[in-house]
Amino acid sequence: MSELFTLPVLLGIVYSGIRLATPYLYAAIGEMFAQRSGVFNLGVEGIMLMGAYSGFFVAMTTGNLWLGLLAAALTGLLMGLMMSFISVTLQAEQGISGIGLHLFGLGLSSLLFKKTMSSVQSISGFQPIKIPVLGDLPYLGEMFFNHNLLVYVAFLIVPIALWVLNYTTLGLKIRAVGQKPEAADSLGVGVAATRYLTVSFGGMMAGIAGASLSIALINLFQENMTNGMGFIAVALVYFGGWNPIGVLAGALLFSFVNALQLWIQVKGINIPSDFAVMMPYVLTIVALAFAVRRARNPAALGKPYERGEN
């Protein structure tokens, strides 16, 4: 075990921990907004896959990473709109709609992959940007200030989300709609409009989360490449007690466990790799078991709203 605690290894674990938090952050912050407004979108995984595919495909064919990112965001937005329409306008059961959306995204991304690429290819994704001055700091620079753009933005979104949610009128509306939709409605806050906004935004963020994998972190697309990350992102929202700082803490915890298990595998330490891969999922369940007691979920979470019914 002592091999694991040398300085370069620890630096490496922190570096990849920060990197790997990126997709979780985009997806979970987006989902947090949807849930704060009362909509449980379980389709994140499927949206991430479609985002990963469209981002990669557009970036590969046009040679422009920004167009790829845009395509992923638009794909996510579109699927978010789909989920809004189903859960808000049609008032469908959200857990099952989410599974439907996931199956749809999983199937369609595999189908498109097989029809348009036929084999796994890789591209050169977003390159690391060394931040002036800070990037030259010993150790710290290497760990924190030498990442690609999508990593920095993911972490910047956390304080922005915190500000929007707690200090703006929009945030107040979102919270009101998720807590007491009938009261919000009586004060003239558009329940449906607010939920459309948050769920579509959540979809867009999930699309970007997928693209962060396919054009910034792993730089390839393969079938079902998210492998449960979207579901973990949904769990992180619960774990984080529906607030951005909690979500950030959860995302970091997960990505560090992931980074650690990758290093354990690389170092060939005597734990079967299957158990190492299992760790984040076991941790999710344990984390959920301990998180539920202290956090209170938005009162209207998962409940469709219809005027004059409640």
Place this chain on the structure above:
Amino acid sequence: MPQLRKLFSGSLDVLIPLIALALALIIGAAVLVILGANPFEAYFSLVRGAFGSTYSLTQILVKATPLLLVGLGIVIAFRGGVINIGGEGQIIVGALAATAVALYAPLPGLILLPLALLGGVIGGAVWGGIPGVLKARLGVNEILSTVMMNQIAFQLSNFLLRGPMIDPEEIARGTRIAQSAELPREVWLVRLVPSTLLHGGAILAVIMAILVYIFLWRTIIGYRIRAVGFNPDASRYAGMRVPVYQALALILGGAFAGLAGAVEVLGVQHRMLEGLSSGYGFSGIVAALFGKLHPLGLIPASVLFGSLLVGADSMQRAVQVPSAFIDALLGLVVLFVVSSDLWVKRRSQKRLSGS
């Protein structure tokens, strides 16, 4: 999730799922056109692949069997107001347990077969029971925990099939394919039609569907599970221990998925291998919704989706449309079925106010 009940209260209209399927097929056709495939050709090969020969007809029932068993577990969970997305993991653990019993228990075949089936049931029940107990005791969201249990089961299966449970012959030959040794012939389920894969599990599944119907509608525990799912507040007020019945619904859900895994091993593959669950945990949800969350409605629904799966294979071979296409279609079917809810409600309201 009290809104679950909206999915089975109201009309028992069988038209809605069929309309949903038709809409999904139409959108699917549009996707095929965009991808440059001829939708008529594709759907024709799908239908011919499913119904074109005696063998394909038996193959439909082979695929419908696990769908029906998993679907029964999903129906029980949904009726109890909990959502079980852990079918995949429960199938895998059930299959692993059945394989372990059949391979390693030194017993004669006559006892071994029922024991192996029972092993599958218990394996699945444990895998569904963990989220069930966590939900009852700690309020852990079962949707999320069952999803995580799926991933854990995949890894557990990888570990066992590459390590302790790997076929000794695979090691001897040096090929190291991740699969268990072949099970002794005494535990194979009986073949119903010679030189096909159709096995006795199909009959077992139908019997189970009838038993689940009796359980849910003719026994006190079944009644309570449905009551808890239909209106948890009223059930609590009536003195029922809601979390206990929710946990029970998840345990039973796991047990049926585990049985599906055991039957797949004992009836079709005769050994445990990677990818055995092949998405039945998810397509079982679609079948359950399609069968209006009724155990008997599930029988035709499973046959329908079984034929879709068989047809998809031949479509892939004949017109090079990957079978992932069917996954996307299933997703759309789910979305349309859950979305039809409001329409059903509006129509029944109109009927009420009209009379």
